[in-house]
Each structure stands twice: as structure tokens, then as C-alpha cells.
């Protein structure tokens with residue numbers, strides 16, 4: 001992958017920089033700007049070398065959202081002068097973007113001399129500004145994209161051992177390939193979050209009202225793997241109460257909220273011995289009062305000697321809220337893109353830069 005440091009002459013050049021400023025907005029304000037800040041090294045590098053930068057981003061699913069709050073926030077925190085950087089409209093407003101339309105990509109290409117992709121977290125999408133625009137202009141990787149590839153590759157390219165993979169969140173079906181791959185590469189795969197309910201259900205436990213993926217997946221191979229570690233206790237919501245229980249004591253009217261005290265202790269022991277920790281997805285239903293274990297484990301990982309690589313939209317939002325971004329070896333800006341990269345070792349947007 002060529003990166004922006006290899007561009008010979010940037011003076012006076014118009015750079016089309018694909019970023020991913022798809023950030024949460026509440027009451028017209030940016031709630032979390034981790035992704036925005038992650039693009040600053042690339043933008044500052046390009047400006048310093050004399051380029052004019054046009055930022056291209058999507059916001060939201062269907063292109064109807066205005067970029068105004070993002071633009072306002074960007075100029076307020078970056079201190080970048082308005083005559084150096086401009087914003088293209090929310091790129092999903094144009095149907096050609098998601099349709100990956102050639103003429104839309106060609107039209108975009110007329111607006112610049114060079115294309116740079118610094119949108120790792122959107123690089124799993126085969127959209128025009130990600131995979132086709134680079135066909136029409138000299139193309140390079142931005143510094144964040146490069147850092148993501150380098151850091152996340154450490155999980156599958158000669159990883160350090162003992163290697164602990166912590167996996168939480170939901171969407172069981174999308175995580176099966178990931179679990180299978182890391183049961184081979186890692187020494188322990190610890191499963192929490194909504195995924196835990198899926199595992200317990202398949203194992204024949206009562207999981208009460210916990211949300212599960214109703215499909216039947218053939219995962220007996222995974223369940224019998226000795227490297228797979230499931231929590232031994234959980235915190236459930238039972239009416240108004242939160243109760244710590246063994247996994248075989250969950251009742252019909254209860255919902256699993258978080259992993260329990262004993263499981264946190266067990267995981268803490270594994271963390272202590274690990275040299276590499278890869279973590280994706282919260283361990284509990286954090287939006288519903290189940291954030292405790294994730295917070296405790298985040299602190300333990302931050303204070304451990306292990307190299308730590310973390311990712312996933314919800315986990316990163318918690319890290320950002322706790323102001324712990326700098327406490328880990330690497331925090332990925334990606335959600336779906338990170339998962340896909342960890343499974344496939346590349347993404348459509350990365351391949352397009354070859």
C-alpha cells in the first residue's frame with residue numbers, strides 16, 4: 001500500500017481525502033469525535049506540504065443527514081483554516097455512491113488531482129468513493145488507514161503469546177467466522193456480551209428473556225474447543241433488581257445484563273498472564289445498566305503489560321467517554337470494518353489502493 005509520505009509533490013495539488021466522519025450526533029452536536037480527531041495527522045500532513053484538501057465523508061445510513069454539526073465541530077477543534085480544507089456534501093446523498101456507479105466516481109475524480117483513503121472504518125463498503133474513485137486518480141493510504149492495517153495485523157501476523165481474545169457485543173452470525181479463526185490463532189477466546197446468551201442457549205441453559213439470534217448454527221466444534229472460555233456467572237435483571245447468579249440459575253423472567261463477579265476475577269487472571277490482548281465488543285448490555293464489567297476489564301487491560309488492540313463502535317465509545325484512548329497500544333476507529341479485517345486480513349477499500 002502506498003502512503004501519503006510517498007507522494008512526491010503536494011504543492012498546490014487538490015487532494016480528495018475520504019474520511020469516515022460518521023459520528024453520533026445528538027441535538028445537533030457531535031457526541032463522540034474520536035474518528036474526527038483520528039484524521040488530523042493526515043490532514044495536517046497534506047496541508048503542510050501545500051495541498052488543498054477536500055474531505056469526503058458519509059453521515060448516517062441514507063444520506064439525509066446534514067454535515068453541518070460535523071463541519072462546525074471539525075473547524076472548532078482542529079483549528080485548521082477554512083481556506084485549506086473544504087467539505088464535499090454527505091456522499092450518501094448521491095445514489096451513485098452506494099450503487100458504486102462508475103460515472104459518479106468519475107465525476108468525483110474531476111474535483112481532485114490525488115485520492116487519499118483515510119476512512120478505514122468505511123473501507124469494508126464497496127461504495128464509489130471507497131473502491132472506484134481510486135481507479136481514476138493516483139491513490140494513497142492516509143496515516144490512520146496505515147496505522148489500522150499495521151496494528152490490527154498484529155493479531156494474525158505472528159501474534160505474541162499468550163494471546164487473549166475478548167469478544168462481546170451482539171450479532172452472533174457475523175462473529176462465528178471470527179471466533180473460529182481466533183480459536184486457532186489465540187490461546188484463549190473469552191466470550192461475553194449478547195453473544196453469551198447465544199452460547200448458553202445452544203448449550204441448553206435457561207437464558208430467560210435475554211435477546212438471542214434464533215437461527216440454529218452448527219457450533220458444536222466451537223463449544224468443544226478448550227480455548228473457548230465462557231463466563232461462569234452473570235448479572236441478571238430480575239424485575240427491578242440486579243442479581244449476580246451462576247449461569248445455570250437464570251430464570252424465565254430474567255435478562256442477562258453483564259458477566260458476573262467470579263467471571264471478572266477469572267478473566268483478570270488470564271489478562272495478567274497475557275502478552276497480547278485483542279478485544280472487540282462490550283461484555284454487557286451497557287446501555288441498560290450492564291457496563292460495570294466492561295469498565296473494570298478496560299482498566300485491567302490498560303494497566304496490564306500486554307500489548308492491547310481494541311475495536312468495535314460500542315467499546316470505543318466507552319473508551320472515549322472514559323477518556324482512555326491513549327491507555328492502549330491501539331484503538332481502532334472501525335466497527336464492522338475492524339471485524340471484517342480481522343477475519344479476512346484486508347478490505348475492499350484497501351485492495352483498491354493496490
Ligand code: 3PG
Pocket residue numbers: 020022060061121122125334335336337
Ligand atoms: C461505521 O460507522 O461503521 C462506518 O461509517 C460504516 O457505516 P455503515 O455501516 O453505515 O456503512
